[in-house]
Amino acid sequence: MGELTLWGATTTRTIRAHWALHELGLSYRCEPIRPRNGETQTERYGLVNPRRKIPALVDGDFTITESAAIISYLSAAYGTRERFLVPTDIRLRARYDEWASFILMELDATSMYVVRRHHGLPEIYGAAPVAVDAAFAYFQRQIASAALAMADGREWLLGDRFSGVDMLMTTCLTWATRLGQPLPDELVRLRDRAMERPAYIAASQANQPEYWA
Ligand SMILES: N[C@@H](CCC(=O)N[C@@H](CS)C(=O)NCC(=O)O)C(=O)O
Known part of the structure; x- marks a missing residue:
């Protein structure tokens, strides 16, 4: 190494x-x-x-x-x-990639990063209040669909085993929380469990x- x-x-x-x-x-x-x-x-x-x-x-x-x-x-x-952090079983790996793409595209790039750029850094990217409101509304719709996937009581996104997508999700959730966004209970529990990890x-x-x- x-x-x-x-x-x-x-x-x-x-x-x-x-x-x-x-x-x-x-x-x-x-x-x-x-x-x-x-x-x-x-x-x-x-x-x-x-x-x-x-x-x-x-x-x-x-x-x-x-x-x-x-x-x-x-x-x-x-x-x-x-x-x-990333499973090697083919179907679990496919599920991992699905979650990772969803989190990076829908929660990070399309939602939180739009808010960050056009609300948090207007001096660099320009203020765009309509885009910011739309990004928050979009985030709420997307996060509600993510919570549905956890309605079976699973502890982590892939089931009972923690993985890299829980890390990606948690960092988007803490970001959203800092911006005052409410979160579904299932995802609050995931976020809090993840943040307790040493x-x-x-x-x-x-x-x-x-x-x-
Ligand atoms: N998609 C990239 C995003 C990286 C990114 O945008 N990083 C920001 C900070 S969070 C940055 O490096 N900005 C550089 C700069 O503006 O000087 C990733 O997930 O690593």
Whole structure:
């Protein structure tokens, strides 16, 4: 195993990578750079991720970006039979991909990130109150459908086993909660269970630049 270096801290997307590293019990270095303060614009970081987004993971001579892809890579590269984040069974894996696509597209990109850009960062992306209201309404419809899938009393999205999609879901739910969005009870329970995990608590600390000072 080469040295693992994670670039990025402070955001909803960066905590996903810190969390995956902690769930798998991996030790790593961190360059705790933040968005929008110039730290993603340095020449040094441009060589790591030309898209200049965080997080990015460097594993020896291999670099991988995109928070969900980092979770999948770490699970495939360092997961064990007992400890993994992405299932290998074909149908469970298909269900995993289905949840991951839904969360990343419908909850993250189409809902929360629209709010973030056009409500939270109007100086960069422009204020768009109509789009923000529509994104919140869309989020509520999508999250209600996700809660239906959990109406059978399952503990986690894939059933009784925690996985990377619970991490993706939890980070979107904490994001929505910070923005004052109500959540269905089934998803509040999932979020709260996930946030009690020692790896989540450790990742929350590691997601702060001061932790690495
Ligand atoms: N789809 C990407 C999104 C990454 C992303 O947008 N990161 C933001 C912070 S959460 C960023 O790096 N912004 C860079 C900047 O604006 O300087 C992922 O999930 O990793």
